[in-house]
Structures are given as C-alpha cells and as structure tokens.
Amino acid sequence: MRRLLSLLAVGCLGLLVGAPAAFAQGATTPPPVQGLTLFTRFPSEEVALGDAISFPLVLRADSAQIAQLSLRDLPKGWTATLRGNGKIIQSAYVNPGEDASVDLRLDPPKDVASGTFKMSVVASGASEVALPLSVMIEQKLPPSLEFSADLPTIRNAPGSTFTFNTTLKNAGDTDLTVNLVAQAPNGFDVKFSTAGQDVTSLPITANSSKNITVAVSTPSDAQAGSVPIQVKAEGGDISADIALTAEVVGTSKVNLTTPDGRLSGDAYIGASTPFTLEVRNTGSAPAKGITVSASPPAGWKVDFSPAQIDSIPPGDQVEVTASVHPADQAVAGDYVIGFSARPAEGSTSSADFRVTVLTSTLWGIVGIGLIAVAVAVVGLAVMRFGRR
C-alpha cells in the first residue's frame, strides 16, 4: 500500500516534470516475457460428476501477434469450448503488455467414468506454447433419503395430538424436493411442519437433514390400542419410510345426565318420586365400579337402584332410578339436589337437579272441609232456630 502510495507520488512528480515519459513507464505493469505465454492459475481441477468444468486462461506476449488456440489429447467424447468476451473463439489477438483472457469450458460425456483426464491447450502464434491441464472427476454418491424418529412410539389420551419429532436426511449428493405422505386410519389427521410452518413438500439440499414434526391429531372417540401411522417421504425416484405408532391410551369418561336432558322435576312432600338418571360412558375404555350418590338437602332421602354399576362399555349408558323423598318439613318451592356418578378410576361427573317440592292438596281439602262444617253449623242453626 505504501509502495503504491510512493509510486503514485513518484508518478505525480513525473507528471509535473515530464508527462509523456512518466506515462509510458506506468503502463508497462506486466513483467516483460519472452515470446508467447499461456497459463492458468489452477491447471488441475477436481470436480464432481455432472459439474461444469472451466478454466480461465491467460495469454501474454512480448510482441503483438495472433495466437491460434487448440486442444490436444482431448479424451474421447469430451467437447471443449473456448470463449472470449462471451463468444466462441478459435484465436486471440495478444497485445504486448496486455493480458488476453480466454475461458475454456470442458463438457465430459454423460457416461463419463470417474478418474483423471489429462489434456493440453496449445496456443501457436510467433511461437507455440502448450498448457497441460488435468481434470479429476469424482464419482457422485447415489441419491438417498434417511428417515428417522427420536421416539417412534408415543402414548397419549384420545383426543390429544401425538407429536413425533423426525429427522429426514438427504444422504445423496443431489438436492431433492421431498413430498411427505402419511397413511393413517380414518379420523386421524396427520400434519407435517418444519420450523413452525405446515408443509407437505420441502427441499432438502444434498448432505443435509431437516427436522420434521409429525403431528397426529386423534379423534376423541378413538378406541384404545396401537395405531400404526406410515409416513413416506418421496423425492424423485427414491423414497424413505418410517413407521410411527400412536398408542391411544383408553380412558373412561363418565357423564351423568337424564335421558331427555331435563334436570328438573316435581316431588310431593311425604311421597317418593322416581327420577330417571342416565350414566353415560363417553370415554374410550370401559368405566368400572361406578357409584351413584346424591347430596340432598337436610332431612331428604334419596335411594338409587342400582346404586352401584359394575361396568359400562365405552359409548354405552345405564339408567339409574333415583327415588327422592323430600323431608316432611320441606317447604314448597325449588330445591337443588346434587347427583354424582363416581367411577373407580377417573373423574366424577355431577349434575345439579332442581326439584320443585309440591305440598299435597290434602290440607286444602281439610280447609274446604272446615268451611263445610261451618256451613253445616249454619244449616243446623237454620233447622233448629228457624221460625215463622
């Protein structure tokens, strides 16, 4: 840098003293050569199969001349193209003190085998020079996909989403666009995502891998058991499979309601009124050992038949009759009774039942009877004391 600066300073000084002389001296940057020279910086290349091969060639000469360019010992089936300024050329004009650049492009045949190929570029002008080149072609790896999962089997409850973390590796030397296909039973929805985005196809560059999340949402009424899920990654002619297993854990879910869904009713004081309840298993496994109980107001009696249910298969229901006997001291109007069904395992289901207590009309009849007695008294008085 400093040299360049000092050179520039010298040049400026020279410009002041004798401009033509200084100018002539500054243009002759390339060192003087003897005759014609042909070179390239990296004459030996190693390329992969199918890759383009090109060499940037440089021509240099001490006198102006036209250099004819040709190739010698070109392997069979190869084609060579020389380009200058983007055009196909056969010769180049070389000015002294000025480099001429030529690009050599080599196209091996399609069925080329791996190995080292040697050839020379010959430039013949005033003199003839040869530049030996060597190309080493390496055999490419065949394209292949590897699909793997950290945890290929997951246990979860029905209705939840099973999330598998998988890795898809492109082990070949070719970039691939991979389509993802899943085979799952009806009702199971499979979604693929990578880096937080839902995808169905994705590019994978050669020799790299991508993490793919396979999310399987299960229906809430899925039966307990192992559900096989086949995931296939297809890219071009090749594909990779992975077998994932969603182990649906059966749960029982007990739901207490009434056959018509109505949670209210009337009950008379001093009498037992039957109410029909329904214990429904909305889960995916049989509910076992269900106890039906009530939290009635003080003094009330509630009996169940049956009070204990051994087992309810999934999706089935059992009717329970609750006979409610309001307390004798209960006042007319609405009361709340809490009914609950408690399975041996799992959560309790409860329902608040609104009971409208009705007083019997017996006392009303008694009142009418009292009035009748009073009227009878009047009637008796009329008969006894009636007079002219």
Next chain:
Amino acid sequence: MLAQPSKSAAATVEAPATAREGSPWTGLWAVVAKEMADYLTSTRMFILELITVLTAAGTVYSAAQQLRTTVGQDQFLFLRLFTTAQDPLPAFVGFLVFLVPIIAIALAFDAVNSEFSQRTMSRLLAQPIYRDALLFGKFLGGLFTLSLVLSTIWLLITGLGLLRLGVPPGGEEAARILWFLLLTIAYGGVWLALALLCSIVFRQPATAAMTALAGWLFFTIFWDILAKMLAQLISPVRIGTASELIAQAQTQMALTRISPNTLYGEAAVGLLNPAVRSLGLVLPSQMDQAVPGAPLPLGQSLLVVWPQLTGLAAITILLFALGYVLFQRQEIRA
C-alpha cells in the same frame, strides 16, 4: 204485629221443623236488592268510596312511578303495584288492612237495630219473608256492596297499571290478583259479620258501631302486643335453648293468627309475592339447598295461604251463625 204470635211462641222450641211452611229463603233476593239500593245511594257509602278510591289511586300511582324507575325485569310487575310502598305512602295492601274493616263496619253496624229503632222490623216481617231471609239478605247485601266496591277498585288499579306501566298482566298475575280480590272480600266478610252481630246484640246503633270498632282496634293494635305477652306466659324461655325459643315463637304465631288482620296480611303476602314459600316459622334446615327467590306456581301459593283463606271464610260463617241464632231467639215485638 206478627200474624200468629201465640202459635209461633209455642212451637219455637218443641217442633221448629213442623212450624215452617215453604222455603226459608223466600224473599231473600228482594231483601238483597233493597239493601244494596239503600247502601249504594247513601251518603255514608259515597264518603267511604271516595276515601278508598283516592287511596287506591294515590298508592298505585306512586307505586307505578317507583316501578318505572327502579324495576327493570320483574316477572310479576303487576303484583308489585299492590305491594310497593313509596315514602310517605304505605303500600296499597297496608291501606286495605284497615280500610276494609272500616267500610265493612260502616255498612253493617246498624243493619238490624235501625229496623227496630225506626219501628220497621214488625212491618217488614209482616211480609211473607222469614227472619232467615231477612238476615241473610242483609248480610249478602252488605257483602255484595263491598264486593262491588272492591272490584271497582281492582279494575281501577289494573287500568292505572296498564296506563302507567304499559304492560298487560300475565295469566298467572291476573289469577293471583283475582284470588287476592276474593281474599279481601272474605276479610271484609269477617268484619261485616261482626258488625251485623253487634247490630243484633245492641239495640243502639252507636253502641253497636263502637263495639265493632273496638273489636277492630283491639285486633289492629293490641292483639299483637297481647299475643307476645301471652306467648311468654304459655311457653316461657327458661334456659334459652333453641327448642324453647322456637316453641315460644310458634305459640306467639298461633296466637296472632286468631286476629283476622294477621290472617289477611299473611295471605296477601303469600298471594302477591310468589317467592314466599311458607308463612310459618322456617328453620334453616328446611331451607337447606333451596333455590332462593324461585316463584311458586299459583296452585302451590294457594296451598300456602289456604289455611288463612279458609280461616277467614270460616270465621265469617261462624260469626254469621252466631248472629243468626241470636236473631232467631230475639223478641221482635217491641
């Protein structure tokens, strides 16, 4: 001036059934019509009606005024017209408790004794009318007049409510209002029968009026105090246990229910407030898990107030029976 005084005097006690000829109700409706005509044209009635109508209009107007501003959503808006009080006016029900007895007493305190003092009784019974029919007619005439006045007031209130609130009463409300009218007539009947009894017992109308009013005053003011003192005597609280306190409260409640005013007040609350579930003493254990404020159906409300309603009707009939017996045994040749 009776047609056959000797025969009737002899046959009264021995064989009353054989002494009677024809129905005792002959001429009943003639007496009722005459009595009603007398009542409705009298100045006394006009003044009483004026007071009642003014009271009704005033209380209901102010109640509607308050309902319009305060009550947004109420299932039983019309019933509130009767029970909403706004300072300084009490609720319409509160007025009825002491207005109805006064009207009833004013109607009947001179029903029988004025016939004696005007010397028209003998002349009246010279007609082919039994004493039974005369007394029944006088009572029914008073009761019908009272019913007429009360029905008019009820219609007035409903009309005012429609105008001021802008909503018609629902079927349940209308039924409750009608039952309340019936209850009020039964309450008026008690005082009517009492005043009739007084007019039979006392020859002076002033004495009869004073006695009936004394009875009204007694039940309105003193009976509650007396009932409390009597309850403390009958069921004293010695240690202060809950059962002793409950027993005393129940005794006191039973004693106050002798008063027709209490019966009427309780029944009115039960009919006009559907949320009332019991009129007696309610223990907390009885209201365990009860839904507060849930309205009772009309049938259940009626069952709640049925003892009060039938009680009032029974008191009326018994008082009338007593008056009837006394009247039948009275010497009317004066």
